[in-house]
Amino acid sequence: MKKITFVLAATVVASLAGITACKKKTVTETVYVDNTPPPGPPSLYTRLGGVSAITLVTDKFINNCATNSFIGPRFAATASDPNRLRVFRFNLIDQICAGSGGPCQYKGVTMLQAHQGMNITNAEFDTLVGQLVKAMTFYNVPASEQNELATILLPMRSDIVGH
Amino acid sequence: MKKSLLKIGKVLLGTTCILFLSLLLWANWNERTYTEKIVGDTRFMSYDISAAPLDDVSSLEKKISLIKGVSSCSINTGTKIAGIIFYTDMLSSDQLQESLTTLLQHPVTEKAIPVKSGGCPVGGITYFMLGLKEALCFRS
């Protein structure tokens, strides 16, 4: 009994120590992320409108893909499971945010790993890109910013198609 | 007999507590990402809106997007399905369906999108564990 009490107490202390230890990090990182002025011309991230605008476009993009007759069935299982949608959506937001020079960090798997075994075709890839363009147009993202984002994402084709 | 049952009970209770505390520790170990801190959680629902007039889909999508708590709406005019992504802390699926019925002045019913095999190969247990992690995480 004494042993169990000791193990329990040790676990509680370890839990609290772990939680408070990481909490310190939060403050430093948030300050760094929010207060550093961007050097030079505004990044694509800033011109797109930051995380809130990227989230709007990403949600519209996911929705366009899920309801599309051709590629929708690929995304149906992801969209209908809230936990799965959460991971996919946050990874996509982080990918666009980080790729455009924002403060996010992409924590998902590589594009090759994410699409391995799906046998995605070029036609499906083009349809998906079309849905992204549609989402950006819906929110009046200027053509120059649309092209810049496409330049970041299009080279991923070779890692996504045919695996 | 009574003594050993009591002992087993204590061991089981101890193990459960340790398991729960370990889960709690795991769920709260990592700091939330920048995005997780500022972007809310959403759900996706799809509805059959074939009873509603679909002559100006773009403005209908915009109108639906303006429902409080809705993040986006996409309508497929072929299948007459409206996909809606909404914030779960602002809107429930019942409230959403009610708002849609009022806005469209036609009854809408839930309609799932057919699933194609060859989606993500990762199993459902992974997402269940990630959902559990999120539920147990109290870091802001």
Ligand code: HEM
């Ligand atoms: C430039 C194009 C694309 C980008 C940037 C992209 C990005 C991503 C990202 C970030 C993930 C999540 C990875 C993770 O969870 O770690 C993902 C998963 C996925 N992608 Fe793509 N993708 C692209 C093209 C496609 C295409 C063309 C399809 C199919 C038509 C597709 C279908 C999927 C599916 C089904 C998943 C798994 C979702 C889940 O985890 O449930 N993707 N993609």
